[in-house]
Amino acid sequence: MAENLVENNKSLARQRADEIKPYRCKNLIAVLENPMDIKNIGTVIRNVNALGVEKTYIVDSRKSLPDYWDEMRERKSLSKTSVSAIKWSFVKRFDSTQACLSHLEKNRFTSVVTSPHVKGKRNEVLHKADYTMPRLAVWFGNESRGISDEAVAASEFCVSIPMFGMIESLNLGTTTGIVLYEITKQRREYQEKYKRANRGTGKLRNLKQ
DSSP states (O other), X not given: OHHHHHHHHHHHHHXXXXXXXGGSEEEEEEEEESOOOHHHHHHHHHHHHHHTEEEEEEEOTTOOSOSSHHHHHTOHHHHHHTTTGGGTSEEEEESSHXXXXXXXXXXXXXXXXXXXXXXXXXXXXXXXXXXXXXXXXXXXXXXXXXXXXXHHHTOSOEEEOOOOSSOOXXXXXXXXXXXXHHHHHHHHHHHHHHHHHHHHHHHHHHHHO
């Protein structure tokens, strides 16, 4: 009986994985730069999974997290705060910002950072920017210090969320949810257009043969 239940759960998980696969945003990575609070990390991983972001990278200079994803999946604090999303979302940690940037550059990713207006840098309001470049890494800074100068210098542009209240700041979980929602929406629309264009090209080829 118990074995049948486990098998049914696995089948349902596989079915769900197949259903959401076309909606995943390929080559999109959320990068957390030295987050302080384990609860915030879990919340971000939950957002990443729910919104269809492909991967999460974490710059963890304090080395507070395990080196490998398999070990992170077993960490109760991450499993609980992410509502088990850590089991379904690939997470990679780096010892430093430079190590993460080097890895991204090697794999031809464009980096953008989330930050208020940065002097001497191209600044974009969230919903007005284009996020359909082939490979994109979106950086989110430390809860108190924000994004580092090193990450800003390596970025294509800075993204800001328009705010209209007396308090002009949001916590890390809320910020990632808002920013990644807009980015994944754009990328899904782009991916769908690309698929339709390819299907149309395929039909033309068939007609010519």
